[in-house]
Amino acid sequence: MAKIGFLGAGNMGNGMALRLLEAGHTVQVYNRTQSKLAPLVGRGAIAKNSAREAAESAEAIFAMVGDDIASQAVWLGDEGALAATNSSNKPLIIECSTLSHSWVMELSRNVADRGLQYIDCPVTGLPEAALSGALTLFLGGSKSVISMAQDYLRPISSKQIHFGEIGAGTAYKLVVNLMGSIQIAATAEALLVAERAGLDLNMVAEALGTGGSGSPQVANNSKLMVAGDHETNVVFSSNWRLKDTRYGVDFAGQLGQASLLGTVAQELFQRLVDAGFADSAESKIIDVLRVQSDK
Structure with missing residues (x-):
């Protein structure tokens, strides 16, 4: 050995x-x-x-x-x-x-x-x-x-x-993590719309996670967003999600490909970190969107 x-x-x-x-x-x-x-x-x-x-x-x-x-x-x-x-x-x-x-x-x-x-x-x-x-x-x-x-x-x-x-593994990791960031932000927005529509959010989270637009990111984060617990047993913090999103957006830019959705996700995670929630779970992004909607 x-x-x-x-x-x-x-x-x-x-x-x-x-x-x-x-x-x-x-x-x-x-x-x-x-x-x-x-x-x-x-x-x-x-x-x-x-x-x-x-x-x-x-x-x-x-x-x-x-x-x-x-x-x-x-x-x-x-x-x-x-x-x-x-x-x-x-x-x-x-x-x-x-x-x-x-x-x-x-x-x-x-x-x-x-x-x-x-x-x-x-x-x-x-x-x-x-x-x-x-x-x-x-x-x-x-x-x-x-x-x-x-x-x-x-x-x-x-x-x-x-x-x-060399570099190809990281290129893919940045692509898939950027996609994950966009999915998390989209999940938060979908749940807020469902909430205003008066739907059962636990049922919505289950359907989102297993439906046509589902993914592990959607399934995991939708449940955390509905539970509203973003501080217990944090697996992936907002700070690390922001870092990954920033690296992904920057990489796309270096290739000459604007990441419009990624840039929006980066801005939202930046707001979350700036608000003092760097160590909270990435699912807490729903609260950023909730505050924005209430303005």
Whole structure:
């Protein structure tokens, strides 16, 4: 089995690192908030004080962090993971975070300049899927490198989709997340119309989630919107939804494709975050639309 460096022990990273441990790998893990490492250390992971330390002597290095800034922090600089690479330590770099396309391409070039292989590997699935090894991987990179990485990728995934070269996995992730943001905003608007029409909102949520316009986003968020509970067991916060929407809109713009609906969704999530609900569930967007309708 291999020695793996793992950067990030949040809701998703924790489960992914645990799966690698259960597969028999040695996992050296770093997280900015050290207290979050306790559950993994209890299962055999080795806590490290920096990303560089976590990368020492590793055969593969995973990252699962929140955004471009966090990714830059764990990879670059004197204490970043890439500082641990040298002629005798050439780990495979596997970046699983949802990041901007421009940063993914810059990071991959930095990795290539060091003579290392890079896999563009954003994931989809809830924390429960991370814990059970049931994530879907959106892959970009060389087929041969991805094949070589299967001892690391199989333990965390039940499905893998190879979209093309480096950057293609992130391109798809940004597209599908932008679509999700639009769906969430549209669901909120639909429920408010149904509410004014006097319909049973629990029945509406059930019908929306299973009907022709249904999707996991619609099904999950419509129920949360009807319940009005946006603070308990938050799986995906408004702040992260705003980040993903912004990255998606920016990527579309870089390609010369205006994202009209995405821009509206971004504005709505921005209002939600600006109102002090960054840590609330993304479903709370319904309250932004409700206030707007009442004006």
